[in-house]
Amino acid sequence: LHAFEHPAISSGDSFTVFDTPWGVKVGILICWDNNLVENVRATALLGADILLAPHQTGGTHSRSPHGMKPISVALWEQRESRKEEITAAFRGANGREWLLRWLPARAHDNGLFILFSNGVGADDDEVRTGNAMILDPYGRIIDETCAAADAMVCASLDLSLMAMSTGRRWIHGRRPELYHILTERQGYERDAITARFSEEVPERGDKPGE
Structure with a gap:
């Protein structure tokens, strides 16, 4: 939905949620799509119980002073x-610790399971950190790996956790009539490539001309 990798890659324009035999x-959201909170909420509102979240991240050149840094x-x-050194790096601020700043919140706030997969190893001049993990609707990690190697995590999902999970219950308290601002342009929106890589950060708040 928010393709930034190359100008030849175009962004999608709809969410993907599908039924299963179980x-x-x-639902599926790819990489950076998961970092924009509206996408996960929209996927949940479309009925997703499980979110597949394939990534290629970790150890990247973040422009934020407190974001990820290269390994x-x-x-x-x-x-x-x-x-020991590489395991510590994968578990540290440029890998697992960064994921734990936001990924559990996506599961908790929307009352869904998240299956997070990720590349591992050299990716041009960066190192992806793996950190595959499965989270429950409370944002708790069911299983994970910090191995500096190809690895797979597996778990049985207790679907009964969803009904009373905090996010799933609180979502019923939404007041959509208050949220029109979420679909209004504020004037500082950018295409995905510019938003990801620009060194300039526009001010939020006042719209141009105000």
């Missing part, structure tokens, strides 16, 4: 002899 609905490619190449 009586639950599954040394040399460390990845020497991962067999420096296992």
Whole structure:
């Protein structure tokens, strides 16, 4: 929905939620789409019980002073002899810790399971951190891996957790008539590439001309 990787990649214009043989609905949001909170809420409102969240992230050149920072490619190449160092890096501020700042909130606030997958290893001049994890509707981690290698996590999902989860109950208290601002342009919107990579941050609040 918010493609930024290359000008030749166009953004989608609709959400994907589908039925499964198990009586639950599954939604898909790719990578950065999950970082815009409106996308996860919209997917939940379309009935998703489980969110598939494939990523290619971690150890990236974040422009935020307190965002992710790169992990040394040399460390990845020497991962067999420096296992403690690379595991610490993958679990640290540029990997797992960064994910835990926001990913559990997506599950908790919307009362859905999240299946987070991610690339691992060298990606040009950056190192992706893996950190695959499965979260329940309370934002709790059911299973995860911090391995500096290809790895898979598996879990049985207790679907009975959804009904009384905080996000699923509180979503019924929504007042949509108050949220029109979410669909109004504020004047500082940018295309995904500019929003991701520009060094300039426009001020929020006043619209142009005000």
